[in-house]
Amino acid sequence: MTHSGTAGPARGPVIGILFFDGVEELDAVGPWEVLSFWAAHVAAGAPRTLAISPDGRAVRCAKGLTVSADHSRDDAPGLDVLIHPGGQGTRALAGDREHLDWLRARAAATPITASVCTGSLVLAAAGLLTGRRATTHWRSLGRLAEADPGIDVVHDARFVDEGSVVTSAGVSAGIDMALHLVARLDGAAAADRVRRGIQYEPGRG
Amino acid sequence: MTHSGTAGPARGPVIGILFFDGVEELDAVGPWEVLSFWAAHVAAGAPRTLAISPDGRAVRCAKGLTVSADHSRDDAPGLDVLIHPGGQGTRALAGDREHLDWLRARAAATPITASVCTGSLVLAAAGLLTGRRATTHWRSLGRLAEADPGIDVVHDARFVDEGSVVTSAGVSAGIDMALHLVARLDGAAAADRVRRGIQYEPGRG
Numbered sequence: 001m002t003h004s005g006t007a008g009p010a011r012g013p014v015i016g017i018l019f020f021d022g023v024e025e026l027d028a029v030g031p032w033e034v035l036s037f038w039a040a041h042v043a044a045g046a047p048r049t050l051a052i053s054p055d056g057r058a059v060r061c062a063k064g065l066t067v068s069a070d071h072s073r074d075d076a077p078g079l080d081v082l083i084h085p086g087g088q089g090t091r092a093l094a095g096d097r098e099h100l101d102w103l104r105a106r107a108a109a110t111p112i113t114a115s116v117c118t119g120s121l122v123l124a125a126a127g128l129l130t131g132r133r134a135t136t137h138w139r140s141l142g143r144l145a146e147a148d149p150g151i152d153v154v155h156d157a158r159f160v161d162e163g164s165v166v167t168s169a170g171v172s173a174g175i176d177m178a179l180h181l182v183a184r185l186d187g188a189a190a191a192d193r194v195r196r197g198i199q200y201e202p203g204r205g
Numbered sequence: 206m207t208h209s210g211t212a213g214p215a216r217g218p219v220i221g222i223l224f225f226d227g228v229e230e231l232d233a234v235g236p237w238e239v240l241s242f243w244a245a246h247v248a249a250g251a252p253r254t255l256a257i258s259p260d261g262r263a264v265r266c267a268k269g270l271t272v273s274a275d276h277s278r279d280d281a282p283g284l285d286v287l288i289h290p291g292g293q294g295t296r297a298l299a300g301d302r303e304h305l306d307w308l309r310a311r312a313a314a315t316p317i318t319a320s321v322c323t324g325s326l327v328l329a330a331a332g333l334l335t336g337r338r339a340t341t342h343w344r345s346l347g348r349l350a351e352a353d354p355g356i357d358v359v360h361d362a363r364f365v366d367e368g369s370v371v372t373s374a375g376v377s378a379g380i381d382m383a384l385h386l387v388a389r390l391d392g393a394a395a396a397d398r399v400r401r402g403i404q405y406e407p408g409r410g
Contacts, residue, residue, distance in 0.1 A: 026238035026403060029270070033231035033376070036268035051270060058273065063241035065234070065256060068263065068271035117404075137404060170404030171238070172380065198231060199322075199342060199375030 012045030013080035013185055016052045018119075019069055022089020025061045026171050027116040031083050034178035034194055042193045043186055052076045054099065062087040073102050081181060082110045085174065086117030086137065094125040094147075104128065107165075114166040114181065116174035123167065124148045132162045137170030175200060217250030218285035218390055221257045223324075224274055227294020230266045231376050232321040236288050239383035239399055247398045248391055257281045259304065267292040278307050286386060287315045290379065291322030291342065299330040299352075309333065312370070319371040319386065321379035328372065329353045337367045342375030380405060 015035050017028055032049060039047040053059050056072030071077070084103070093099045103126045107113040115123050120136040123129050124147040133152040136144045145153045154160045159168040159177035161184075168177035179200070183191035195201065220240050222233055237254060244252040258264050261277030276282070289308070298304045308331045312318040320328050325341040328334050329352035338357040341349045350358045359365045364373040364382035366389075373382035384405070388396035400406065 024238070025234050025241070029230050029234040029238075032270060033229070033234075033268065036230070040268060049269070058271075063238065063245060064254070064275075065237060066263075066273035068273075070269075138401075170402075172403050172405040175377065196343075197375075198377050200377040 012039065012043055012047035014077060015039075015047065015049045015081040015083065016071075016076055016079040017049060017083045018085060019051050019053045019059045019061070019067050020087075020089045020093060021059050022062050022087050022092070023059060023085050024087030024117060024171060025063050025065050027085035027087055027119065027174050028061075028067075028083075030172060030175040031085075031114075031116060031178035031181075033198060034175055034182060035081075037197055038182045038186065038190060038194045041197060042182075042190050047185075050076065050079075062089065073099075073106075079106070079110045081112045081114065081185075082106055083174075083178075084113070084115045084119040084122055086115070086119040086121070086170075090118045090122050093122045100126040112164060112166060112181065112184075114168070114177060116168050116177065117170045118143075120144055120167040121147055123165065124151060128165060129167070132165055133160050134162070134165070134167040135160045135169050136167065139170070217244065217248055217252035219282060220244075220252065220254045220286040220288065221276075221281055221284040222254060222288045223290060224256050224258045224264045224266070224272050225292075225294045225298060226264050227267050227292050227297070228264060228290050229292030229322060229376060230268050230270050232290035232292055232324065232379050233266075233272075233288075235377060235380040236290075236319075236321060236383035236386075238403060239380055239387060240286075242402055243387045243391065243395065243399045246402060247387075247395050252390075255281065255284075267294065278304075278311075284311070284315045286317045286319065286390075287311055288379075288383075289318070289320045289324040289327055291320070291324040291326070291375075295323045295327050298327045305331040317369060317371060317386065317389075319373070319382060321373045321382065322375045323348075325349055325372040326352055328370065329356060333370055334372070337370055338365050339367070339370070339372040340365045340374050341372065344375070 036049040053069035130150040135154045241254040258274035335355040340359045
């Protein structure tokens with residue numbers, strides 16, 4: 001399901017992960033690890049994972065880590081998957097008209113828009129969750145319902161797949177959601193290889 | 206168990222996480238998230254998590270993410286916990302005399318030295334695992350045994366705690382190990398609060 005367009009050898013999907021000031025580190029890096037591990041070691045084509053920040057500059061994450069970006073919102077290429085993590089920084093983004101306009105436009109042009117944790121509050125502010133089932137960090141389920149009464153808030157799922165929009169529960173649930181996205185893009189066997197590769201098997205050695 | 210020394214109000218432990226070119230992103234950021242979530246939201250004092258790189262400059266991780274460092278190896282303050290992640294970059298570090306000398310000296314001065322994934326191969330190269338039980342990524346268990354026949358390689362644990370040296374299995378097992386370190390530093394209830402906070406409960410909503 002490549003969407004990015006230009007002719008040439010099969011390149012595989014392009015996945016954009018949003019980094020912003022106050023992004024929760026694991027919200028972003030969990031899916032980054034899963035999808036870039038898949039791209040590097042499992043996928044037949046050559047998918048790419050890109051770090052996108054609002055202005056293309058480095059961001060300071062919620063817990064103090066500084067991460068560089070590959071692209072700004074405006075110069076990012078066409079995407080097959082856009083992932084919006086959560087974190088304290090979402091409080092500003094949920095009221096940032098420029099960000100919400102960009103997100104709506106990107107979501108309309110991107111086959112899958114996904115959120116981790118409180119990233120779903122930004123999707124809700126952009127009106128992307130109306131009439132859909134969605135979830136978020138367990139502590140923010142009430143806020144999600146308040147953000148848009150048209151959302152059918154799901155309380156007991158690691159992630160909720162509504163086709164073009166996928167939302168996950170808190171922080172580390174983004175890993176589960178990203179493994180699900182690999183399964184959608186490349187099948188369950190590919191997702192299992194990634195899970196084994198990153199040894200995401202709590203309770204097993 | 207503060208080790209960092211200077212007088213003043215209780216500051217809590219100082220935790221250093223090593224970042225280097227070719228570090229596997231989740232190996233480092235999983236423990237970073239756990240320990241900095243604890244520091245920010247759970248701990249009574251004010252623990253700090255610091256990103257340390259060999260020369261203090263930004264590093265390019267194994268899957269392409271660029272992360273800045275707070276300190277170089279040489280200018281990092283006294284630590285209570287030093288975490289050495291894994292990734293492709295460990296192949297160079299395991300043969301880098303300057304790095305191994307630093308690691309031996311730091312381990313001698315640091316109450317807990319821990320590794321994630323193939324980070325244990327660097328600890329082994331520094332001679333820190335001789336006579337101890339230790340583990341690593343499931344694909345590298347043979348390499349760990351070859352690195353030092355004096356290691357009692359454990360095949361079926363998420364992490365192995367030998368007191369002053371703790372090693373974990375692959376990539377995401379670093380999250381389990383870091384939760385265990387929180388339990389050692391601050392008790393099981395604190396670790397449970399962090400686990401709930403980052404919703405690290407695969408299989409639950």
